[in-house]
Amino acid sequence: MKFLVIVQDLRVSGTSEGIVSRSFLAKLRIAYPDSIIDVVYLKQYASEDRLDLLPVNSINEYVLDLKTPFFVKFINRVYWRLFHVSLKERYIHKQYAKVIAKIDYTIYDHVFIRSSGINHETILAAYNLPILRKANVIFHDPYPLAWYVGSKSSLSNLELFRLKRMIEVAAQAKTCSSSAQYMSHDLQHLYASKKKFYTLAHQFEASVFDLSDKSQMLNKTKKVSISYHGALMFGRNAENLLLAYESLIKENSIYEEQTEFILRLKGDGIKKLKERFKNISNIQILDIINFSNSSNEQIHESDIVIILENGPLYCNILVGKAPFLAAYGKPILCISPEKSELRKIITDERCIANIHDVKEIKDKLKILVDNRMVSNEKFQPFGDYFSDINFKKQLDKILSS
Known part of the structure; x- marks a missing residue:
């Protein structure tokens, strides 16, 4: 089986998506040990990410130039107020789309597109691209920001037009999933999806991290x-x-x-x-x-x-x-x-x-x-929810849809 995984964050600096994306690749290898796993890594800036620790067949890195041209910024000052669409955002999405559009996705059995942060550039960049019809889109967070529980972002017309674009992306994708049962339920209704949103829980796999640095650790002073x-x-x-x-x-x-x-x-x-x-x-x-x-x-x-x-x-x-x-x-x-x-x-x-x-x-x-x-008893407050067996069970539901 051949997998293509498009990711936006594989950093080891402790970012939430970096941790779970790296772990996702490791767990994918555990679930399908004989598979081919290729990764396209779209980065906003150069960084040292210890990609050598990831159990994949290949990783192609792209550092994107996301600096918005002056004329786009200038026009956007008026454009987004009139049409409720940010030309700056669309310009950034196009930079991601240029790379994604060149991928020969037809050689893969399954394609995953993972989001990162609150802007979801990789997912939105796939809008109207043929690869999206074969892609399993994984949402890290709700989009747009106004629907992020606890967010102070207001529901503006700009946010509503962002929502409209994501509804179109979700409709074009083969499948959509998120890391949480509640979020999958909410997004399925928010995006007016006629397809089930699946749940693929976050994972953690220590082998894809270098945990040798203990120089700043604080030793405990109490029992x-x-x-x-x-x-x-x-x-x-x-x-x-x-x-x-x-x-x-x-x-x-x-x-x-x-x-x-x-x-x-x-x-x-x-x-x-x-x-x-x-x-x-x-x-x-x-x-x-x-x-x-x-x-x-x-x-x-x-x-x-x-x-x-x-x-x-x-x-x-x-x-x-x-x-x-x-x-x-x-x-x-x-x-x-x-x-x-x-x-x-x-x-x-x-x-x-x-x-x-x-x-x-x-x-x-x-x-x-x-x-x-x-006592030093082991605690298992989550039961087997994060086990390799349960991960593969959740993953198989997505792949067989």
Whole structure:
């Protein structure tokens, strides 16, 4: 069997799509060990991405020149206001399309087009290209941004015209899928699709990453170390989590003496958090570190790892951290809205708490901390959802459609 995979991000710097795209290729090889896997990698700038670690037959890299010409920018100043279409966006899509249009897709049994970030350039670039009729399109995030749960983007006419173009792309594609059951459901209806949107969960495979760099790791100083590594965006609420931890250590000196909470953050609201909890010595709010150091810190130094889902009311995406933590059997506490993707997946009630309920968060933290005080049992909060067998089962449904 011959596969072609068109990707936009294979970076090892810790980007969400970079991690899951690399892992997708590794899991595709595990699922079909004797297959031919060719990759077309469309990049916005030159980077060193350790492509040698990927178990594929070939990778063709293209660094695209996406600098928009002055005349396009000039005309666009008026054009998008009149016609609600961005000429700048269309110019960028054409740069991707020039490469995709030259691919001889007919020699492949299956074609995958993966999106990255919130702009979905690779998917939109395939609009009206013959390859799209053979392509299995994989959405990393909802599009356009106004439909991203937790986004503050307004629903403008420009967004509606973006939606119209994506509806046309989805109709032309052979199949469409996303990483989350809720997102697949939502996008199928949002794009007025007459075809089923499938679910192909994010994966993590350590073999396609170089995790040898441990130079910035922070060694734990307490018996039980709790950690969160990630971004504060799209309604992720770290304040209630820290309020719960603050209450826990104040009610019992044992927790103050034997636990610590390490947060490595990027995004909005960090300054406010630092100010609010500056007098709690058990809490350290630090800068993010590279993927190797961050991974090693969570694998080897963290006893309990936090997942923050988007909010405040609904999370229809699957966070990339979930399969990573599943691979190492770590105790996790997922802070989630009442309706979320991980609430459908997590089978261990100790591992999930309501984003709005400080008391529940504190109670679940206490349960996990007490467990770590006396035990090193493996946790499997996701069951076999991220197993190789389940991945192939999900993938086979897409390929046989």
